[in-house]
Amino acid sequence: MRSFLFSVNPQPVRMEAGQYGILDIAACRKGEPYAVIPIQDRVIKKDMGDDRFEPVTISGEDIAADLVQRYRPNGVFCSTSERPAKSEIADAAELYAEACREAVSEADSIWDRTHDRGKISIRARNAAAHLGLTRKWNDDGAHSNTKRCPFCAETILADARKCKECNEWLDKPGDGPPPAVTFVKANAPAGAPAR
Numbered sequence: 001m002r003s004f005l006f007s008v009n010p011q012p013v014r015m016e017a018g019q020y021g022i023l024d025i026a027a028c029r030k031g032e033p034y035a036v037i038p039i040q041d042r043v044i045k046k047d048m049g050d051d052r053f054e055p056v057t058i059s060g061e062d063i064a065a066d067l068v069q070r071y072r073p074n075g076v077f078c079s080t081s082e083r084p085a086k087s088e089i090a091d092a093a094e095l096y097a098e099a100c101r102e103a104v105s106e107a108d109s110i111w112d113r114t115h116d117r118g119k120i121s122i123r124a125r126n127a128a129a130h131l132g133l134t135r136k137w138n139d140d141g142a143h144s145n146t147k148r149c150p151f152c153a154e155t156i157l158a159d160a161r162k163c164k165e166c167n168e169w170l171d172k173p174g175d176g177p178p179p180a181v182t183f184v185k186a187n188a189p190a191g192a193p194a195r
Contacts, residue, residue, distance in 0.1 A: 002041070003060040005067060006034045006084055008093045009075035011126050015067050019044055020058075023067065025076065033089050036082070039064045073099035100127035104135070111137040 007013050007025045015023045020042055026035045039060040045053040064078035075096030077088055107124035110116075120137045128138045147158045152166040162169050 003039045003064040003078055003080050004082055004084075005037045005039055005064050005076060005078050006089075006092070007036075007074070007076050008034050008089060008096055010130055013071060013074045013076055015071050015076070017063065017067060020063060028075075034084065034092075039067075039078075075099075097131065100130050103127040104131065104133060107137060108135070111135070 005023070005025055008028055010028050010030075012027045013025045015025065017023050023037065023039075025037045028035045041060050042058050042063060043055050044058060046056040048054055061078075061080060068076055068078045072092075072095060075092055077084070077092040079085075079088060103121070103124045104127050107120045107128070110119050117137050125138050128135050146155050147160075148154070149156050149163040149166060149168065149170070151163060151168040154163065154165040156163055156165070161171055
């Protein structure tokens with residue numbers, strides 16, 4: 001029997017399905033209440049323990065139920081109908097929002113202990129974005145001493161005058177304040193240019 005997996009997650013969900021392989025369910029498109037993927041019955045070879053393997057049919061409904069059991073916090077749910085009930089969509093959306101709140105709470109705790117953006121998971125970053133929350137650990141460097149080069153988009157120091165990657169001048173010489181150090185040739189009269 002065919003079944004359907006649905007996702008209310010705005011990010012794609014990759015599900016490890018054991019001997020059935022990996023199933024990818026697309027991101028829920030903006031303006032759409034869910035994304036859907038049909039799950040067909042599958043035939044697997046069951047190890048009988050005596051060097052024999054018997055073909056066994058696993059229903060799409062059983063496969064979908066197993067995946068939902070493991071991936072429900074990711075906004076995944078199943079139905080035998082191509083169109084889920086509004087209550088199923090609402091329940092999945094609430095469960096996903098709760099999982100997002102937990103991921104953000106965990107990231108907040110990590111940030112409080114370490115102040116290291118590298119330790120914050122992509123899942124927590126996506127969760128904060130989904131919930132519309134602004135966090136210092138998810139601001140893409142707004143509070144750091146780096147910026148993006150306007151020419152090559154590489155990360156450089158915020159006070160850099162020239163990009164170390166593409167060698168473009170960020171402010172042309174003479175546009176800003178004079179350099180802090182001027183060089184004068186030894187034994188030259190004061191005010192003479194260096195050579």
